[in-house]
Amino acid sequence: MNVIETKGLCKSFRSPLKKPGVLGAVRHLFRPEHREIVAVTEVDLAIAAGESVAYVGPNGAGKSTTIKMLTGILLPTGGEVRVNGLHPYHQRMRNSKNIGVVFGQRTQLWWDIPVIESFTLLRDIYEVPEKTYAENLAYFTGMLGLAELLHQSARRLSLGQRMRCDLAVALMHNPAIVFLDEPTIGLDVAVKERIREFLKTVNRERGVTIMLTSHDLGDIEDVCRRLIIIDAGRIIYDGSIQGLLDRYVKQRSIRIIASARIDQPSAARAMPAGVEIVHADEREMTVEFDRFRYTAKDVLEIIMTAAEVVDFQLEEPDIERVVKNVYEGRLELEQGA
Ligand SMILES: Nc1ncnc2c1ncn2[C@@H]1O[C@H](COP(=O)(O)OP(=O)(O)OP(=O)(O)O)[C@@H](O)[C@H]1O
Ligand SMILES: [Mg+2]
Structure with a gap:
């Protein structure tokens, strides 16, 4: 049973469009202009x-x-919505x-x-x-x-x-x-x-x-x-x-801290294809890798041949980046079709 169900759910806000200054405010009083902001459009949800x-x-x-x-805080401007049937x-x-x-x-x-x-x-x-x-x-x-x-x-x-x-x-x-x-x-x-x-x-x-x-x-x-x-x-x-x-997140990254200065040129040489240093400092380095080709453990072992690792952290991509990847993946699909 679906406890949350929406069909074509929409919400737009009308917000007043005022020109700057007193004149704008006065004009708005006599002939108000509005701008429509579409916040949610055609959302279908079915959650069990x-x-x-x-x-x-x-x-x-x-x-x-x-x-x-x-x-129930906002009234939709379009579509249907039911929560627990209400x-x-x-x-x-x-x-x-x-x-x-x-x-x-x-x-x-x-x-x-x-x-x-x-x-x-x-x-x-x-x-x-x-x-x-x-x-x-x-x-x-x-x-x-x-x-x-x-x-x-x-x-x-x-x-x-x-x-x-x-x-x-x-x-x-x-x-x-x-x-x-x-x-x-x-x-x-x-x-x-x-x-x-x-x-x-x-x-x-x-x-x-x-x-x-x-x-x-x-x-x-x-x-x-x-x-x-x-x-x-x-x-x-x-x-x-x-x-x-x-499907959309091919890269992962590892950030490491070293106990001594990292020799950057030799670290760069140690990285195989699909593993790339994206940020480097005196004692710090971030490495991005293809998660389908390497595990985090593989990559850490490679890094350890080039740096004295004392600490490391696996970094997950942020949501903005995932969304961007979803779009790019879509484009690829469309072009492929
Ligand atoms: N009361 C309102 N009047 C006018 N516009 C609004 C109102 N509430 C939200 N909006 C607009 O609707 C859009 C969606 O806003 P919403 O707050 O749902 O975003 P959100 O996904 O929760 O973002 P965030 O991650 O920043 O919390 C935005 O463009 C916002 O400016
Ligand atoms: Mg919010």
Whole structure:
């Protein structure tokens, strides 16, 4: 059964077009002109219960706008939308009982009261049975490490602490679906890790459907099995993550740190075809390689013949680059056809 379904979903914004200066403002008063911004166009989604989906795209692609239509914050300007069989905007109250929402940039907690009191207020708003609430509170407190945070006011929490509390809030009423719009933005690696673990666990153990937006490929690869890419309001890829990487991401890179100065000319000579030094410093080097021809281990061994490696890091391509590759791959396909 599909818990999220859209057909030809569209959202345009009308924004006032004002010429600069007082004259412009006065003119606008008498003869207002508008510009139409197409944020989302012809989006078809079919997401089944229990899936974990990453919704990805460059800045301004239409991700947040889509999430806002699915959560009932925005009314679509075209197309159909159903979430758990409901119209999210027209049946907003009922819809909100079935979904949890996390916006990385905002909080659902009240600033000035202890976190636990925000929890109980939301429990009452969502009419969560006392037993469910007690079980969930214990479960989330353990998994997200909330014990020391519950009696502090939200105002005094760090970003990572607040985000952990917000996740608990989003899931406290046992929603079937949770929407997360950049839940790891601005967080350090340790907190990101914890949040990813948490999301994977609730998806696996409780069957919660997850739809997540992020610019962090690590989040996406770790938490989600399916990837939907949106660019300029349109879906350009919908499929498995592995399928995308295999098809469009041919290169990977390794960055190494050396204990001594790297002899660049001899390092360059050591690299075989398909392995290329793309950045080099005194004691640092980034090497890009063809992931179909070499494993990271192969490449590291080659580098170690030319440099005293003390540390290394595998770097994943950023999402902008993946999107670019998808386009280029398409062009190739079209030219080939
Ligand atoms: N309330 C609004 N009024 C006018 N234009 C808007 C409004 N909200 C969004 N837009 C425009 O719609 C487009 C899509 O915005 P959206 O916030 O959905 O992008 P996004 O994919 O979430 O980007 P980001 O990665 O930066 O969060 C952008 O061009 C944006 O300027
Ligand atoms: Mg956004």
